[in-house]
Amino acid sequence: MPESIDTAEKPESFNPVIINSEVGLQQQKIPDSIDTVEKSGNFGPTKIKCEEEQIEDFTIPSAKACGSPEKFPIGCNQLRFGEYLGIDDVLTLLQDDCSTPVKCIPLGRKSNVYFLVDNSQNIDRRRTNKLRIFWDDMGTWNETKQNYSQYVKSEKAFTMVYTPKIKNGAFCTRKKMPDSDQRGYHELSPQPDPKSVIKVGRYYATLKGNKLKKRISWIEDENAPPVALVEYKGETQECQVHGNSRKNKETYFRTHPNIMAEIKEKCPYIPANILYGKLQTEATDCTNRPRNPYQIHHTKYRTKHEQSDKKIYTKGGFADEMLQVFNMAQTSNFVKKVIHSEDSPPSIILYTAEQMIDLKNQCVTGNAVLGFDKTYNLGNVYVTAAVFKNMKLISGRTTDHPIFIGPLYLHHKSDTGTYKDFFNQLATSLGPDFTRLTVGTDNEIALHTAIESSFPKCTHILCLKHLKENLN
Known part of the structure; x- marks a missing residue:
């Protein structure tokens, strides 16, 4: 957690305005535009009016048609000096029982503004171990991170506290050590009541292709108001198209x-x-x-x-088929291994001894590239096939080296662990030296990670056909 976020200096005249609050704080005058705010010198949190736009047809609108980035949405407040709010102001907003949050993050322009948003749905999601969702119309966010901090209220302001193991979990502050540039832990005396310590969760993100940044804050306490503070720092620019888009150049934003x-x-x-x-x-x-x-x-x-x-298989025929597959692993020269786990149907590794000899002579020695590609739509199972060119043969029809099929892998999942089961089996038969081995894939992340783990020091290249398709 950067220290500047929690210890930023704030002028004494700063009085945050709660969205639609009926009590407690004075309402500021609503400016006609951001320009009037800048010219008048009033940089405090300010309500910004917004004109609603009508969508007349049912075509897929761009982000601009949804209110971004031309119009400021209803219910937003202006960030002061284009910086995130200090922790005192954040906790003042989050702890106000009289505030009226908006139901969700509104559509529209989000340049140096913040919203107080209803967070009750995310609280319910966390009770069932689901991720929090803070949807907006600003496109794709990246460089996301999340952290938690603890605060206690002193006479003047909120102070960040820590519970380091070296202090046996006692509440401490961090201060500069005497005669040193380093900072150390100092125990609070007296120790605060654990019930009075406020745990604040924060989520940070940066808009892809833009300098717009977002910070979301909430209090991790069942008794706290079910609200979250959403802040947008920076100027809104035109959002990017989808990263995998080849033809459609419409601005991309996630579906709700x-x-x-x-x-x-x-x-x-x-x-x-x-x-x-x-x-x-x-x-x-x-x-x-x-x-x-x-x-x-x-x-x-x-x-x-x-x-x-x-799916839970209850038919009697499935048990017979499973028994037959396991028997084939003992009797067949083609079925080499059957992998069965509790949460998915079995995966099967298929190859012959002759295929492994060809792989050693052609690929492990560096004469040919060993390619792996997962096929789709062959039924309710994926098939990952190994292919290579047999450099000792020439096709009479094409005058090129023919492509041979190597080991096959039948599987239902496509995660890194599933691929490792396949590649570890091949590495055991082909190893141990893979310094001259060159492996080609379509750059599937799980496939690439498993290959690097099972075939250390091998060379990994990408398929030219897939690269051309991605560029087009």
Whole structure:
């Protein structure tokens, strides 16, 4: 946690204005625009008015059509000097029982503003070990991080405290040591009541392709008001298109989580095109509609595979088939290993002794590239195939070295651990020296990570075909 966030100096005249608060603080005059705020010299937290925009058609709107970045949304307050609020002001806002937060982060321009947002849904999500969701219309955020800090209230202000192990968990502050540039822990005397210590959670993010930064703060206490403080620091610029977009140059922003949940719930029973049209007709603005029909198709495909992975097989025939597969691992020269875990159907590794000899002679020696690629839509199972060129043969039809198929892997999951089961089996048969081995993939992250773990010191290259497709 940067010290400047918690110890920033604030002028004495700073009086935060709570959104729609009816008591406690004085309401400031609403300026016509940011320009009037700057010219008048009034840099305090200020209500900014916003003109609502109407969406007349059901085409997918850009982020600008959703209110960003031209209009300031209703309910926003101006950040002072373009910096995050100090901890005293943050806790004043979060602890005010009389505040009226907005239901969610509003649409519109977000340059040096903050909102007090209802956080009750995220509190319910955390009770079931689900992640918090703070959706907005600003595109894709990256460089995210989250941390927690503890504070106690002194006579003048809130002070950050620590509970280091070297002090046996006692509450301490950090101060500069005498005659040294280092900082050390100093125990508080008397020790504060643990119930009076306020635990504050913070979430930081930077908008992709922009300098706009976001900080979200909340109090980790069941008895605290269910609100979160959302701050945007910097000037809003035009958001970027989706990173995987090749043709569509529309500004990208994430689909609202509530819509994604509705799509996931209904897509198994309603055709994708019909569901897309229904949601488009019912939509009132860009926050409650799907991006395009392909989004529903992809969600339906992923949901189908998730249900397949969690499926509990009760038919008697499945037990017989499983027994047959395990017997093949003992008797067949092709079925080498069957991997079974509690939470998914079995994975199967297939290859012959002749294939491994070819791999050693052609790939491990550095004569040919060993390629791996996962295939889709072959049923309810993925097939990852190893391929290589046999440099000792030449095709009479193409006058090129023919492509041979190597080991095959049948699996239902595509995480790093699943791939490691496959590559560790191959490494045992091909190893131990992989310094001359060159492996080619389509740069799938889980596949790449597993290869680096199982084949240390090998050379990893990317498929030219996939690179060209990504550039186009």
